Amino acid sequence: MFDERIRELRHSLGINQVEFGKRLNVTKQCISNWENNNIMPSIDMLIRIxxxxxxxxxxxxxxxxxxxxxxxxxxxxxxxxxxxxxxxLKRN
Known part of the structure; x- marks a missing residue:
């Protein structure tokens, strides 16, 4: 679920993995690993996200x-x- 949520939220901001990584001061590979459900972020990083x-x-x-x-x-x-x-918006 986490992987889907951050991918969806990142797309809603219109940013790619590199840009999102820069905001969090992590690499694109780190973002990719989260989105591919390979690893989970630390608690501190979860709060930042x-x-x-x-x-x-x-x-x-x-x-x-x-x-x-x-x-x-x-x-x-x-x-x-x-x-x-x-x-x-809910009505439409």
Whole structure:
């Protein structure tokens, strides 16, 4: 599950393995090994990955299926706009 989640999230950002590796200060081969389910990252790296994608470690590990959206720093009005957009996208 982890391998699928990070590949999906990396693609959603539109970055390749090299770019993702640079963000985490690891090699492309390390990213490739994670995505091919050859190795798992350390706990510290798992935390860095979850922060990079703004998802929980539980989501990355497949323990939960719900993604969350960090809205800290946004006004109540901005949050309502986001919620309306999300609801509209779910309907379509």
């Amino acid at each position: 979850s922060k990079t994608f703004s998802v929980s470690a539980d989501y990355l590990l497949g323990l939960e299926n719900r993604q969350t959206l960090d809205v800290s720093g946004l006004s109540a009005e901005q949050i309502l706009h986001l919620q309306a957009l999300i609801n509209d």
